[in-house]
Amino acid sequence: MRHELKIDEWVITSDNSAAIGEKTQDAVAAPDRVTAKFAARVALLEQWAAGSEPEVILLHNFSGEAQWGRYVEGINEQFKEIGIKTPQLTGSSETNMPTLQSGVAVTMLGRQKRELPAEGLQWFIYGKPLVGPDVLNKREQIADIRKIYDALNKGIIERVWPVGSKGIASEAERLLRRKLDLSEEVDSELSGGPASCVLIGVRPEQIRAMKQHFGVYVYSLETETPR
Template identity: 70%
Template structure:
């Protein structure tokens, strides 16, 4: 579920993960590094969606002391792949009680760099909605963070909006205030998991550059007419 708090120029975003990791009772088996990387991915995308960049990061580790360094490594890997420096990470670990399943949360604090005007944009889906094991098995279908970052900085994308567990249709309805429809290429109702896909708002003159930049997993959104 998407959580974001805006306080003046400050933007606070957060994502959590439970029962995903390396513990025997976890529902989804994944490396601790990958688990933290995807939690940080969601929080970072929400920062970009709000027109801000993170300046500080909190890691809440409920898994145990040994997981801390693995989680930090995964977060640093995310930022390294994008080609930007990670903010300093602070936080705490649960060391008093042994937990049966993995759990962590990543919170980012950033300052808004610009106001975003959504008017006159045409919207597209980038990436496929994936959840659970699909995220590990179909990585080529996941929206690439570096490509998103470059598109925002170069002006190809005017705005983005990450898709979470409620799916594309719900996120789009929240963003636009009306329903969307499209062809059969993408399921609009299924979970987008750890923001495996995003909505991208593009100015009309930039549309022809979308496919060359993002590749094959770009699909237009069709809006229902306002009532």
């Protein structure tokens, strides 16, 4: 479940993963680097959802001292993927008690940089909801975070909203604060896992450019009313 905290001009976002990693008793086997990368992805998308950019990263490593370097590598990889330098990074590791399963959390502190228009936008789904092994096996269906970053900076889209474990329907209602007649192009009840799909808000005059920019896996959020 995603949470966001604002303190004055600061925006604080966080994501965590448990029992996903390289330990023998993990429920989902995945490279530690990939686990941390996806945790960073969610926290970063939540920063953008608030119109902010991260300035500090806190890494909370419950897996053990050996995993620290691999987690840092994954976070760096996420920022390299979008073409920007990794913000300042600090944190801590559990080194006193051995754990049987992996556990990691990534917290980002940022400042608001962009206005968040609420009116006059049409909303779309980009990417497909995926969770567990599907995140690794169907990567082509995951929303491309570099494309999202470029679309925000170029004004192709105005807003982005990551979809978490409660699915598209829950996030859409939370975002728009009304009941929606959702399109059936994508299952709106499935978990979005590590924000494998996002909601994007677009001005009507930019819809064509948006579809050209993202290419595939773009779907209307709501069922279009017949004219």
